[in-house]
Amino acid sequence: MNVYDIAIPGLEGTPAAVLDQQRGRATLIVNVASRCGLTPQYEGLVELADRYGDRGFGVVGVPCNQFMGQEPGSAGEIREFCSTTYGVDFPLTAKVDVNGDDRHPLYEALASTPDADGHDGDIRWNFEKFLVGPDGVVVQRFGPKVEPLDNTVTSAIEASLPAQQG
Template identity: 55%
Template sequence: MTLRDIPLTTIDGRATSLADYLGDEPQNTVLLVNVASRCGLTPQYAKLEELQRSYAERGFTVLGVPCNQFNGQEPGTASEIVEFCSATYGVTFPLLEKAEVNGEGRHPLYVELTAVPDAQGEAGDVQWNFEKFLLAPDGSITRFRPRTEPDAPEVVAAIEAALA
């Protein structure tokens, strides 16, 4: 099974996979982010939505994965998460169901993603909410740690390169 084929579930309960977001188009790119509503980094939702709006027409999708593993900062139900994201940040990008990104219950998607090293060459556990993985059309994955803002030059450059 490839990363594209790992079974996922949308926040409203529909079966999906990364293949649905990456599609068959050669330029489709996904920025996968574990998100939380009650975190000091939660304002990153606004910048993630800006990226979604700026690049969607070029085959780019932000994909949010709610996670409650970091100090219980995503305690809400699926409907509460959707309402918060929509009302507070105008989020239009898709969200998946809440998932564990670390530990024994780690979602199979994150088993694969956490093997990817960041810019300093460090792989392993997700450090906190809002860790980002850019999945490029060529199959490469670029990892950005939580404090890297979605509109940081290195993130934008990686998105631009993937969409080129």
């Protein structure tokens, strides 16, 4: 399945082309929350987007309020928090469910990918990360506590970057 074919609107309800705009790029998709102990991972996500952005890489944040209500804000509040607190300028999607009966189709597609420990299925917590290749196929899953700048993440990103046109 090509993840980039899945429609999910932008945070402010913009057309559902957030993932389509990543087509041809390696993309780290992360379910995010503003009031979580892992929220400082935004710093690493911003650094990854800056470090690899001109090499065909992007980050997409997917706000989710399913884990102890840690993303309760409106779209405007989420955008304000992310941009002023962490300088987030990568795309954020509409707030969605990542588990349960109302799980968004994006997470239906992602959840079957196991992480390095063999965990697949339900998303365990905020900041679970999925690396998607330029072809839209999931490359790797990283648990919530794996920091964005961890060598396992950066190595996987580097291996997944699209070939440079020269």
